[in-house]
Each structure stands twice: as structure tokens, then as C-alpha cells.
Amino acid sequence: MRYRWLLTFFIMCVACTPTDAASSVDVVGTKQYTVHQQLSLVNEGDTSPAKQNLWVALIRDIHPYQKILSRSISPNNYTLSTDEYGNQYAEFDFSDHPAGSIIKVDIEYKIAVNEIIYDLSTCQGESPDEFIQPELHIESSNPQIISLAKELSKGKKTSCEQVRAFYDYAGDELIYTYNRNAWGAQATFGLMGADCTEYASLVIALSRAENIPARYYEGLLYLEDSEREAQIAQTEHAWLDVYLPGNGWVAIDPTLGRPSIYRETHFAHYTPNHIIVTTGRNPSTLRGASYWSHLYWPGNITAISIKNSEWTITPIEP
Numbered sequence: 001m002r003y004r005w006l007l008t009f010f011i012m013c014v015a016c017t018p019t020d021a022a023s024s025v026d027v028v029g030t031k032q033y034t035v036h037q038q039l040s041l042v043n044e045g046d047t048s049p050a051k052q053n054l055w056v057a058l059i060r061d062i063h064p065y066q067k068i069l070s071r072s073i074s075p076n077n078y079t080l081s082t083d084e085y086g087n088q089y090a091e092f093d094f095s096d097h098p099a100g101s102i103i104k105v106d107i108e109y110k111i112a113v114n115e116i117i118y119d120l121s122t123c124q125g126e127s128p129d130e131f132i133q134p135e136l137h138i139e140s141s142n143p144q145i146i147s148l149a150k151e152l153s154k155g156k157k158t159s160c161e162q163v164r165a166f167y168d169y170a171g172d173e174l175i176y177t178y179n180r181n182a183w184g185a186q187a188t189f190g191l192m193g194a195d196c197t198e199y200a201s202l203v204i205a206l207s208r209a210e211n212i213p214a215r216y217y218e219g220l221l222y223l224e225d226s227e228r229e230a231q232i233a234q235t236e237h238a239w240l241d242v243y244l245p246g247n248g249w250v251a252i253d254p255t256l257g258r259p260s261i262y263r264e265t266h267f268a269h270y271t272p273n274h275i276i277v278t279t280g281r282n283p284s285t286l287r288g289a290s291y292w293s294h295l296y297w298p299g300n301i302t303a304i305s306i307k308n309s310e311w312t313i314t315p316i317e318p
Contacts, residue, residue: 025116025247026119027064027114028116029114030272031273031315032069032110033109033110033113033222033313033314034110034111034314035275035311035312035313036108036311037056037105037108038106038107038309038310039306039308039309040103040104040306040309041054041097041102041104042305042307043098043100043302044304045303046301047302048097050298051295051296052093052296053091053294053296054105054294055285055294056089057089057277057285059275059277060087060088065113065116066275067112068109068110069109069111070109071110072106072108073090073105074104074106077092077093078090079091083283083284083285084283085278085283087280087283094296097304111275113272113273114270115269115270116251116269116270117268118251118269120268122245122246123159123246124246125245125246127212128213131208131214132208132211132212134208136281137184137197137201138184138185139185140209144189145206149162149166149206149209149210150209152165152206159210159212159245162212163203163214166203166207167252167267170203170254171254174199174202176193176194176258177194177195178195179195182290185201185205185206186205188201188202195234196234196238196255199238200216200217200238200255203240203242214240215240215242216238216240216279217238217239217274217276217278218236218238218277218278219238219276219277220236221233221235221236221273221274221275222275222313222315235313236290237274244268252266252268253266278291292309
């Protein structure tokens with residue numbers, strides 16, 4: 001029996017689930033969106049697969065960042081599952097997929113997203129003993145990461161000052177290159193360039209190297225036309241939050257904060273154009289992929305591909 005995976009398979013279980021994103025936040029505004037996701041599975045082979053499954057990560061409520069107002073999923077013959085991070089999935093069994101045919105999956109949401117500003121004037125106290133361990137692509141035990149974290153932390157009196165130094169380093173030193181890969185934090189020391197996954201992974205790894213809890217978000221970024229043309233980021237996006245005493249979980253987007261004119265906008269400020277899809281760098285259900293995972297067999301006599309994987313995000317005017 002031969003398995004066909006769309007992306008490299010790995011499982012890294014982390015025995016913790018997200019808690020409330022922050023203990024004390026100032027919600028200064030809310031924006032609403034309609035989000036439409038479409039996937040097309042094309043059977044290009046001569047026979048139906050013996051088995052075929054698709055797992056699609058579902059956008060869900062995450063306090064205090066976002067609230068789902070409505071959700072519709074088609075086709076409706078799916079089961080719901082939850083992974084070790086609390087991420088939710090619609091699992092489809094498409095084993096009866098005739099040769100030469102197309103199966104379409106459509107998911108539509110209405111979502112309210114909060115704008116949040118944090119006050120870092122107080123940064124003293126205890127931090128939880130979670131999200132501080134190294135993992136795949138967040139190599140916080142790597143000697144280069146440890147050395148850099150210590151160097152950047154010199155003279156910093158609080159974890160807030162340390163994290164700001166890590167954030168500024170990513171903005172100043174990394175070269176943004178959209179690479180469609182998941183190289184992780186350590187790769188930023190090479191010459192391969194970095195996109196949002198590397199920016200977020202590096203700041204998380206530096207924070208964890210100093211025992212500052214930090215966690216990874218993967219989701220969607222609503223871009224205005226001018227921002228899209230400027231290629232400041234892609235619609236599929238990654239960022240993080242860190243646990244800072246006196247505030248709780250605090251949002252940071254080092255990719256959008258790389259230009260100096262936007263540096264303050266994306267540190268300790270959750271802008272309402274961010275929509276979270278999954279938490280965690282390596283959710284087991286995704287098997288190394290992002291947003292969805294797909295498997296079928298036997299792969300030697302069937303050929304199924306996913307085409308037209310698209311997101312459409314439309315603001316809802318007040």
C-alpha cells in the first residue's frame with residue numbers, strides 16, 4: 001500500500017491548547033469580513049481511489065482576537081475533529097471519487113475581528129510554563145539561536161524589552177523573500193531569504209531561548225490593493241504572540257513591522273486585518289502542511305491533485 005502526501009509528513013505533538021489570548025486588553029475597534037475558501041480536487045487518473053481523505057482547518061472563535069458570526073460548509077458530509085492545539089477541522093471522505101471528475105469544497109464565514117492595543121508600561125510578574133520548548137522549525141535550543149538571544153538581551157531589564165529587541169532584529173536583519181517553504185528559525189542565518197513563516201519562527205525561537213512563552217499563528221491577512229501591489233505580505237500569513245507579564249498574550253507581526261515606518265504599528269498591536277486559522281507551528285492533523293492536508297491511495301494507479309485553492313476576503317461595511 002502506497003501513501004501519497006502533498007507535503008512532507010511529520011507529527012510533533014505539543015500537550016497544550018491555547019488559553020485566552022490575553023489577560024487584559026484594550027479593544028479599540030472591530031471589523032467584519034466575509035471569508036470564502038474553495039478547494040477543487042481533480043481525479044486525473046483512470047480509476048477511483050481506494051481511500052481518500054481531506055482535512056480542512058476551520059476558522060474558529062479565539063478570544064479576544066476574533067468571533068465567528070456564521071459558517072457554512074459544502075459538501076455537508078464531513079466530520080469535525082480537534083487537534084492538540086485546539087484547532088478544528090472538517091474531515092471529508094472522498095473515496096468514491098470517479099475518474100475524470102472534480103469535487104469542490106466551499107466554506108464561507110462571517111467573522112468579526114478586533115483591533116487590540118496593549119499597554120506595556122507594566123512588565124513584571126510570573127509567566128506560564130508553556131510554549132517555551134524547542135520544536136521543529138522553532139529551534140530555540142540551537143546554539144546560534146541561544147547566542148543571539150543572549151546578545152540581544154544584554155542590558156534589557158524586562159521581557160518586554162527583550163522581545164522588542166528580537167522583533168527589531170528580525171525587521172532590521174532579515175530580507176523578505178516569498179519562498180513558499182517552511183524553513184524555520186535556524187534557516188534565517190543562511191542566504192535563503194525569509195518570508196512570514198521565518199520571521200515569526202525566529203522571534204518565537206529567540207523568545208523561547210530566554211524562557212519567554214511565544215506561540216505561532218497561521219491565518220489570513222486582508223490586504224488593500226496598494227498593499228497587495230507592494231507585496232508587503234501574502235494573503236496566507238503567519239505571525240505570533242508572546243506572553244508578557246502584566247498583559248498576558250500580546251500580538252506581534254514582525255513581517256509587517258519590518259519597514260521602520262510600520263515598526264510601532266505591529267508590535268503590541270493586533271491590527272484587525274489578521275484572521276487566525278490555526279495555532280501552533282506543527283499541528284499533527286496537518287501533517288506538515290498548512291490550512292489543509294490530503295491523502296489518498298493507491299498512488300501508483302490514481303492521480304488526484306488539489307487545484308484552485310483560493311481565499312476571498314471581503315470587508316463587510318458597517
